[in-house]
Amino acid sequence: DAKTTQPPSMDCAEGRAANLPCNHSTISGNEYVYWYRQIHSQGPQYIIHGLKNNETNEMASLIITEDRKSSTLILPHATLRDTAVYYCIVRSGNTDKLIFGTGTRLQVFP
């Protein structure tokens, strides 16, 4: 699976949009981009995923560049409860394995 690169930490003011970047320059055509988050002491939680097109759900939006070498997870109105580690993962559609990296620790402050 392609490796991903994320900043180790980010801050965001409550109520503002949080934009979390992810680089995956070696991504292949059949590999999906997934985002999960882990709130302290809980199991990881699925947020969103995409292949080529931008995606939006009730939690977040995922913007994938046209060349698919990078993506951005957008939390439109961050709350204190969004403080967590956010993992960007690239996974082939041919495998079930989901390999987590080190993620980005997002701190939302009042």
Add this chain to the structure above:
Amino acid sequence: DAGVIQSPRHEVTEMGQEVTLRCKPISGHNSLFWYRQTMMRGLELLIYFNNNVPIDDSGMPEDRFSAKMPNASFSTLKIQPSEPRDSAVYFCASSSRTGGDEKLFFGSGTQLSVL
């Protein structure tokens, strides 16, 4: 749906003892994963099953670790004998394999402390 259920939530044991962690996946899911999380190594995939069959156990650290899935609604991860370096949070996750873009649902984890 109750989600993925893991037991126990916390386990404290002494070195050399056998430890068994349990997982009940979401009903209807046909893939099950065991992960381990430590500060040093992050989230590591240990093993996963499809339709109760182990597919990839390359992440299992050594022979002291074993995992079984006797049926679609139950899996165990056993450590025998346990060692202090096995102390970690162990997560179980399940998914419904429907075509390549499925999402994993995680349990709350088992906090294991080996003294």
